[in-house]
Amino acid sequence: MIDVVDRVAREIFIPFSVGGGIRTVDDMYRALDAGAEKISVNSAAVLNPEIISRGARHFGSQCIVLGMDAKKVGASPAIPSGYEVVINGGRTFTGMDALQWARKAQDLGAGERADQLDLLVGGPQHLRRVHCPSVDSISLIRAATRAGSPSPMGGVGDVGGVESPSNCAGPPPGCGDSGA
Secondary structure, eight states, X not given: OHHHHHHHHHHOOSOOEEESSOOXXXXXXXXXXXXXXXXXXXXXXXXXXXXXXXXXXXXXXXXXXXXXXXXXXXXXXXXXXXXXXXETTTTEEEEEEHHHHHHHHHHXXXXXXXXXXXXXXXXXXXXXXXXXXXXXXXXXXXXXXXXXXXXSEEEOSOOSSTTOGGGGSSSSSSSSOOOO
């Protein structure tokens, strides 16, 4: 992966984030050294939240982006927001509430400033009819964290084709939670 980061950095002159396979501070260092501006951690951070604070200490909070895949499961005492964090491409349900995880990651150091959370919200493709994050889930997380002010926060995923991005710009049809 580092060779790809290096080639991208040589060809484009815009800030970019790298995620996937980042499990240690050394992995973060290699990606940043190759030209990435930010590091996105998802499954590795759920399994080892300390990677967020270690990365923030070594490289600064501005470099640490929380990636999160969340599946709408309905509100319960364990998942009060109704969105559960899933990892490993959506194959593993964690029992973690998405809002609580976003707040914890922010407290651990993810984000540009103390009042800002860099967050990429996605939904596992095989759990959705349309492959894009729920606008509701992004809005819910933004409101519940200190990222209520304008913050780097967005959705990631396969929107299904060149005509489909507009489907993800607002509420359903097209991008609502399927419940599947």
